[in-house]
Amino acid sequence: MDTYLLKKTDLPRWVELIQKSYDVFAPSRVHGEVFFSPISFPPDLDLLTGTATLPYLPPKDFVFPQAEELFSFFQQGEQVKLEVPKISGRGTVVLGIRSCDISGISWMDKFYQENFKDFYYTRRRENLTFISIACNQPVKNCFCVCCEGGPFLDPEHNEFDIQLVDLKENYLVESKSEKGKKLIALAPELFLQSTPSAKEIRDQLEEKSRRSFLTEPTSYMSFAIRRITENSVPPEVWTELGERCFDDGGCTFVCPCCSCFGVAYLSEGGKGCHYRFWDSCDYSGFTREVSGHNPRAEKGERFKRRFYHKLSYQYVKRDGRIGCVGCGRCITACPGEVGMPAVVERIRNAKAQRNYQSGKPEESLG
Amino acid sequence: MIKNIPTICSFCSNGCGMFVRTKGEEALGVLPLINHPVSQGRLCHRGWNRFQNLRSVNRINRPLLRDGSQAKEVGWEEAFRKIKEKLTGIVSSYGPQAIGIVGSPWLTNEDNYLTSSFARHVLSTDNVDATYRFGGASALIALERTFSGALGSLGSIPSLNESPAILLLGHESFRDFSPVGSRIVQAFLKGSKVILAESCSRRTEHFYAHQLTESLADLSFALQEKGAIPDDVWDSLAQGGMGLVFVADQVSPASNLNSLLNVLLQRLPAQNKTLNLLTLSRSPNLRGAWDMGIKPGKQGLNLHEMLDATSKIKGLLVFADDLLAHLPSSAMVEKLKKLEFLLVADRFVTKTSQIAHCVLPIPLLAEGDGTMTNCEGRVQMLRPALPKRGESRNLLEALGDIAGRLGKALAYRSGLEVRGAISAQIPAYQKISSAPESDSLSGILLSSPKPNGADSSAIQKPKISEGKFVLIIPNTLNAWNRNQMILESPVLNIEYPSDRLGIRMNPQDARDLKLRMGEKVKINSERGEVQAPIELDNTVPSMTLVLPSHFIDMVESVAGNGDVDPETKSLFYPNLYVSIEKI
Numbered sequence: 001m002d003t004y005l006l007k008k009t010d011l012p013r014w015v016e017l018i019q020k021s022y023d024v025f026a027p028s029r030v031h032g033e034v035f036f037s038p039i040s041f042p043p044d045l046d047l048l049t050g051t052a053t054l055p056y057l058p059p060k061d062f063v064f065p066q067a068e069e070l071f072s073f074f075q076q077g078e079q080v081k082l083e084v085p086k087i088s089g090r091g092t093v094v095l096g097i098r099s100c101d102i103s104g105i106s107w108m109d110k111f112y113q114e115n116f117k118d119f120y121y122t123r124r125r126e127n128l129t130f131i132s133i134a135c136n137q138p139v140k141n142c143f144c145v146c147c148e149g150g151p152f153l154d155p156e157h158n159e160f161d162i163q164l165v166d167l168k169e170n171y172l173v174e175s176k177s178e179k180g181k182k183l184i185a186l187a188p189e190l191f192l193q194s195t196p197s198a199k200e201i202r203d204q205l206e207e208k209s210r211r212s213f214l215t216e217p218t219s220y221m222s223f224a225i226r227r228i229t230e231n232s233v234p235p236e237v238w239t240e241l242g243e244r245c246f247d248d249g250g251c252t253f254v255c256p257c258c259s260c261f262g263v264a265y266l267s268e269g270g271k272g273c274h275y276r277f278w279d280s281c282d283y284s285g286f287t288r289e290v291s292g293h294n295p296r297a298e299k300g301e302r303f304k305r306r307f308y309h310k311l312s313y314q315y316v317k318r319d320g321r322i323g324c325v326g327c328g329r330c331i332t333a334c335p336g337e338v339g340m341p342a343v344v345e346r347i348r349n350a351k352a353q354r355n356y357q358s359g360k361p362e363e364s365l366g
Numbered sequence: 367m368i369k370n371i372p373t374i375c376s377f378c379s380n381g382c383g384m385f386v387r388t389k390g391e392e393a394l395g396v397l398p399l400i401n402h403p404v405s406q407g408r409l410c411h412r413g414w415n416r417f418q419n420l421r422s423v424n425r426i427n428r429p430l431l432r433d434g435s436q437a438k439e440v441g442w443e444e445a446f447r448k449i450k451e452k453l454t455g456i457v458s459s460y461g462p463q464a465i466g467i468v469g470s471p472w473l474t475n476e477d478n479y480l481t482s483s484f485a486r487h488v489l490s491t492d493n494v495d496a497t498y499r500f501g502g503a504s505a506l507i508a509l510e511r512t513f514s515g516a517l518g519s520l521g522s523i524p525s526l527n528e529s530p531a532i533l534l535l536g537h538e539s540f541r542d543f544s545p546v547g548s549r550i551v552q553a554f555l556k557g558s559k560v561i562l563a564e565s566c567s568r569r570t571e572h573f574y575a576h577q578l579t580e581s582l583a584d585l586s587f588a589l590q591e592k593g594a595i596p597d598d599v600w601d602s603l604a605q606g607g608m609g610l611v612f613v614a615d616q617v618s619p620a621s622n623l624n625s626l627l628n629v630l631l632q633r634l635p636a637q638n639k640t641l642n643l644l645t646l647s648r649s650p651n652l653r654g655a656w657d658m659g660i661k662p663g664k665q666g667l668n669l670h671e672m673l674d675a676t677s678k679i680k681g682l683l684v685f686a687d688d689l690l691a692h693l694p695s696s697a698m699v700e701k702l703k704k705l706e707f708l709l710v711a712d713r714f715v716t717k718t719s720q721i722a723h724c725v726l727p728i729p730l731l732a733e734g735d736g737t738m739t740n741c742e743g744r745v746q747m748l749r750p751a752l753p754k755r756g757e758s759r760n761l762l763e764a765l766g767d768i769a770g771r772l773g774k775a776l777a778y779r780s781g782l783e784v785r786g787a788i789s790a791q792i793p794a795y796q797k798i799s800s801a802p803e804s805d806s807l808s809g810i811l812l813s814s815p816k817p818n819g820a821d822s823s824a825i826q827k828p829k830i831s832e833g834k835f836v837l838i839i840p841n842t843l844n845a846w847n848r849n850q851m852i853l854e855s856p857v858l859n860i861e862y863p864s865d866r867l868g869i870r871m872n873p874q875d876a877r878d879l880k881l882r883m884g885e886k887v888k889i890n891s892e893r894g895e896v897q898a899p900i901e902l903d904n905t906v907p908s909m910t911l912v913l914p915s916h917f918i919d920m921v922e923s924v925a926g927n928g929d930v931d932p933e934t935k936s937l938f939y940p941n942l943y944v945s946i947e948k949i
Contacts, residue, residue, distance in 0.1 A: 030370045030372075030385075031370075031372045031385075031399075031807060032401050033385075033399065033400055033401060035370055038367070056397060056398075056400060056407065057387075057397050061395075065394060065395070066387065066394055066395030066396075066417070067392075067393070067394050067395055067417060067418075067421070240572050243571045243572055243573070244551060244573075246410060246411075246541045246544050246547060246548075247411055247541070247861075248408070248409060248410045248411045248413075248414060248544055249411050249414050249415075250398070250408060250409060250414060253414055262856065262857055264418075264856035266421060266422070266423045267423065268423040268424075272423065275421075277395075277415075277418065277856075277857070278395075279857065280411075282411075283411060283857065283860075283861055284861065285857070285860030285861045285863075288860070292863075332400065332407040332408075333398075333407060333408060334408070335408045335410075335544040335545070335547055335548035335551070336547075336548070336551050337548075337551050337552065337555060
């Protein structure tokens with residue numbers, strides 16, 4: 001990994017140079033709400049500081065859009081022709097993404113690229129470079145510290161391209177991947193040699209950030225992971241949580257780690273297209289079979305399944321991490337107030353109940 | 367380039383704020399507005415998947431004229447010629463009162479105002495109504511009686527979570543309307559008593575402090591005197607600022623709601639006589655269409671009367687509604703099919719558009735602008751997120767052209783002018799074209815009216831017939847699986863499968879009668895009888911049968927012609943005592 005210092009006043013210059021070869025997206029306000037949008041000049045620098053700023057639409061939309069045409073078809077004489085839509089070959093740089101969302105993209109990479117490489121995902125992903133900003137200051141719904149999702153990315157353990165750390169006047173620049181190095185090489189004169197004191201300040205900021213999370217969203221993840229893995233959450237807790245679920249799918253759509261999609265055809269007069277769209281395991285139709293039978297007809301069962309996938313050790317072992325990065329978007333999205341932290345807390349509160357796996361009273365585990 | 371356009375959802379009466387995300391002519395997705403007072407970053411599954419119906423290819427793209435069973439695409443001019451010929455023909459043979467106009471809760475306030483104005487000033491007919499006559503109008507009439515006319519704002523979604531108690535009529539008024547349900551959950555977490563009154567389902571859920579089993583018809587009787595319900599529930603329901611949430615589409619007759627409102631208002635303390643009243647609907651602009659005058663004039667017929675077999679109506683102009691999905695009787699369907707002229711102006715190809723003599727394409731709510739009034743009385747601006755598809759024209763243009771062909775003129779040239787007329791003509795809407803916040807994303811809340819003094823009409827004691835089953839025929843004409851916007855969305859189409867034909871009953875009752883799932887039974891009431899398969903449903907209470915009202919043939923066989931609500935002058939089906947026998 002290479003480490004540099006970049007003066008904040010030089011950031012616009014660097015972005016200008018990047019723009020010559022890439023499309024650059026950064027957080028900006030659209031009617032008062034934050035989106036990753038094509039960067040404007042001057043950039044909204046207040047969204048590029050050490051304070052966490054999470055666009056509500058998760059950046060998975062860059063690699064896995066809410067709706068994406070897979071191919072179109074049309075009749076030509078006797079034949080039916082298929083066409084895969086082209087995407088711009090120009091690279092895209094996303095500036096100002098946060099550590100939790102980078103962790104989410106890494107999770108997506110695993111799902112869509114390990115073993116079988118999804119063509120549509122991969123062609124978008126290969127064009128993408130991320131410049132993330134570490135969070136010196138978490139905000140209201142942040143709990144990444146419980147999920148190893150942030151607040152800083154660890155150069156030794158996390159995959160990333162470039163991480164910026166806000167040191168007031170400067171950014172400390174940590175460049176890890178080849179894609180990241182390419183961006184630095186566009187303007188090497190802007191990148192000054194880092195100093196030992198900068199590294200020290202970085203570590204202090206990370207430590208300080210870790211201590212400034214609020215009590216409410218931070219969660220006893222390990223407790224929930226154990227209870228879910230050993231299937232010892234009392235069924236009535238799932239029923240209760242299921243009753244609070246509105247089947248709206250919001251949590252899955254805004255989750256940086258949720259990767260499920262559905263497909264549909266649109267066709268009229270001999271031409272049409274096949275497209276995929278975000279789907280949700282909250283929905284009763286998600287598991288309903290053609291016969292009408294639904295193995296998870298009850299909401300509590302669907303709810304349990306969702307959190308089993310997010311937190312059970314079976315998946316932690318397979319995927320290397322839990323399926324939650326602690327961004328807190330599900331807290332905003334959930335009409336039933338059962339986002340991840342509330343669920344983990346409810347599971348923790350249920351500890352005095354019977355251990356359903358062993359059939360023994362639970363006190364000894366408490 | 368992707369655009370994020372802030373606008374209002376068009377599925378239900380809550381009016382959630384959302385971004386529609388588009389690229390050129392393609393809808394890519396939606397995202398709830400975090401700073402919107404109703405949605406606050408949350409949507410239901412309809413809202414989250416709204417972009418799918420914006421991609422639908424089942425659209426009406428050009429005007430259509432039907433000749434026998436064949437419909438052919440024509441240009442607007444040819445369609446106008448046909449419309450002129452038919453309308454002048456009907457007027458000269460039978461007079462203008464032989465024409466009826468159907469406005470719609472799926473149209474903006476401006477389009478409804480125009481439609482009403484077109485009927486009255488261009489066609490000179492008083493026969494104006496909408497399908498909410500069969501579900502929705504009763505609730506609005508009851509509210510008008512209680513609040514002396516103009517409705518204004520009767521409740522607030524954002525402050526429902528501060529209600530000390532909330533009475534929900536029917537479990538569907540909760541999760542089916544997510545911003546309201548969300549505030550109910552928040553109220554529950556703060557310690558508010560949430561009380562459900564539900565006669566069709568016994569599903570207990572942890573946030574209900576109590577479940578009353580009375581149907582709306584019997585609820586006011588139970589709330590009238592202490593003793594019929596537990597004391598703590600009785601006390602909870604006498605607190606100022608309490609919430610009352612119900613689905614307007616399911617209320618009938620009007621007197622049921624009136625009695626309930628009277629009983630509740632009488633019991634509120636003198637220092638705080640407020641109720642947070644949320645009149646939900648499965649259509650987005652029930653309130654607005656009603657306020658804009660989509661109801662019969664003094665001499666006019668309502669939709670129930672227009673579609674009576676003996677009515678003088680020969681021509682019907684239907685705007686943005688799939689009438690066939692929302693009619694409660696087969697006689698009305700027959701009448702509709704026999705009209706000399708049926709014009710449908712709509713967005714999607716629907717069952718009704720397929721029998722119309724002339725079909726005109728109009729833009730989706732996401733393709734135009736205008737305002738809608740949500741269940742709180744919040745008037746919000748829609749913004750066009752997508753360009754108009756095909757040759758569709760907005761109603762202002764289309765009705766203006768028809769008026770011109772008939773030698774008349776509409777008084778308005780733009781939506782802004784229509785909005786100006788609304789604010790000048792409808793007192794409650796005075797602020798909508800002038801107030802600085804009229805263009806804000808949160809819209810304008812109409813002012814709140816005060817309730818009348820208590821109404822002294824007597825409350826009927828419920829009839830009980832021992833040993834018989836009670837047959838409930840809930841109003842499902844507006845059920846989501848009959849909504850074209852749902853049918854056009856691949857995900858929602860799966861989420862709302864069509865109902866299986868059958869009478870729902872409790873599995874234990876079925877065991878007692880030695881009946882199995884799907885087995886045919888004979889149901890006898892004093893009005894008729896029907897043979898139908900049973901569907902087992904463990905949420906149905908014992909000694910209760912439930913038959914959704916949209917199975918109209920079965921409903922008519924067992925319940926005859928139904929009753930007519932004296933206030934809405936429209937059909938409804940009261941609960942019936944029936945006997946059931948195995949065939």
